[in-house]
Amino acid sequence: MSYGIGCYYVLEGAERLRDLDEGVLSSLLRLQELTGRPVCLLLTSNLVWDKFQTPGGLPQPLLVHFPQYSREALQSILALDRPSDVDEQFYSGYLNLILSVFVVPCRNVRELRHLARASLTHYRAPVLSGEVAPTDLRRLWRHVEPHLRAALRSVYLREADSAQWLRTQTQLPAAAVQPSSHDQPGILDATDHQRLNTELPFYSKFLLIAAYLASYNPAKSDRRFFVKRTGKGAGRLKARPPAGARVSALLTGPRAFPLDRLLAIFYVIVEDRVAPTASIYSQVSSLVTLRMLTRLGGSDNLDSAKYKCLVNFDTVKSIAKTVNFEVERYLYDFV
């Protein structure tokens, strides 16, 4: 049924129109009135209409909501991707598995298709080599489970594209992909940081730890942690505010510290005698280049330069472990 619509305008990503002058969205929505012609405007966006409202008021368009796919719908969509040489029942069992693992963090159909494609080869490998029967779902699941977890880490996060991923899967033996934190609940994942740990020189690691301590400890507590205890002052702790009222620095972010404080803490935590050579300063600037520290203040002000530590606790903890240093003992929030 047509009623003389002359022209259709389709605008995708319509939420960006809000950033333009307010009159633009208003005029576009009134296109029929302003031109007096039958034109049709179609806007697509991932935001709800409420987010578009302006103080001046916008004419309400016809809203068509596309709801998120249900689990059954996702299964049937992903089934369309089945390669021709794979049995239908086998594939639907595979999809069931994929969905049960991946639908929890992500319902986006594109991501799920990507993940399904990336993991299929490994799932089929034991069947093709004859080790496992295609109907033995339990053994197949046990075989593929660590790979799915690894896929969640790298393919989902786009740290590796699917071609690269498939190459590494076929080259490395299965044991190497087993994450070390497989049994621990919680958020820690050490394997992400293995790359970082092996690349920093010895003093740089301590500089980084010192920077972390300087960022997350208040300056007043330095005396308690880093000054050698004499007989007189030992054991006399000042009253601290109750733990509930203190907002952990870990939650509010790192604080800035001057370079002197960083070096002072550094000299305390490094056991050997370190001469203050220029190479220490150059290691500080290389940490800045690596984006582990950031430098605040003007670049012309060499004396009063302030820094902030950008690395998070898990990374510092794993770095400290490699040099046998207990970071928690020196952190204000943990004592």
Next chain:
Amino acid sequence: MGVPSDASPESGPLPEVLRRLQEHSPPPDPETLRDCYPQQWAQLAELVQRAAGTGESNSAIIVGPRGVGKTALLNCVLSETGAGTDGRSVLVRLHGLLQTDDRAAIRHITAQLKLESAVGDRVFGSFAENLSFLLKALRGGNKEESKTVVFVLEEFDLFCQHKNQTLLYNLFDVAQSAQAPICVLGLTARLDVLELMEKRVKSRFSHRQLYLYGVSSVEALAAVTRSYLWLPPTVTAAARWNRSVERLLQERQLTAALRSVHERTRSVRDLKLLLRHVVLRLWREGRSTPEAADFTAAVTTMSFDGRAAMLQGLSVLELCLVVAMRHLTQVYDEPFNFEMVLREYGKFAGRKSTFQSFTRPVVMKAYENLQNLELIRPADGGASRGQKEYQLFWLAATAQEVAAAVKRPGAVPTEVAQWADSALI
């Protein structure tokens, strides 16, 4: 897609009704409009007739919320009094959204008065000079023969934002000092339009304002509905359609639906949208006459809650993060950042060993997805300082919406639902 194979022919009642409900169509029955606003109609008609007939200069502003029929009313009055077509007057239409500054405005006026050739390449020193040249060009030999110019300024409040309000000043100046017979009619949705005018402009304005407040009662709403749905006999199957519409308007269910619409909005534009929903539903289902249930369904469609639907489309991890955020907001009543949400989620995931726990980057990706959907808003208005993990946010969803999304059967595993219950007291 549900398109019936025997779709209504081009000339059936449904396409005709849809044609009338379009944005650019004039109101089908001016009498209904006159019945809604009898006083304002009479006042406007008098103004225009005085300007066109006796050459008396006037100005007025029509004020009313969006969609109540200001432009429609004005157009009906103008066509009834014959302004612009009777040879005694010329109509010039300006729109605040299109003519965004005074130079564009004067060019548009020149074009509508068809005086481009008269202006030629002349350069004018000021806006006033330009305008007076144009108005003089309309003047005939003696003063009695000069044509009245009726200026219609839509979105009048946007003209107030032009530099120095030159256009408005000059128009009102000409109107007040009766240099040439003009009638200035402004339309705006802002009730405080007088405050927007500069003092010198306001003093030249006649302070004549006409207020339109929209459909005043359910009966009037029913009358407007009838005027849109009633079809003239020239349309095929019109008689049957009109009979079913008349029968429908007597039903109680329909009156109840109209009452719920009336409680929500007074604007005719929203009523047109409702009727469009009804007609589209009929077309989709292949029926030819409307029923009261269609109206009730259309009212439900129009009160669609986008945010609740958005929450229902989130993945389980994202919903867990939303519950964690709700808990944080309830306990601390302060904006949160990613680290706080992660810790709250970690506390829950650590307690329940059966529940799959996710690494920091995966949680970050879910968090950023929530940001893209604008379910969380930055606390400092978007100026991103520092690292993204520490930027503060507020949650843009109420406890009821989150609870409703979580309590749907099958949405989340039972542990998450129990955690949500304990969190959302």
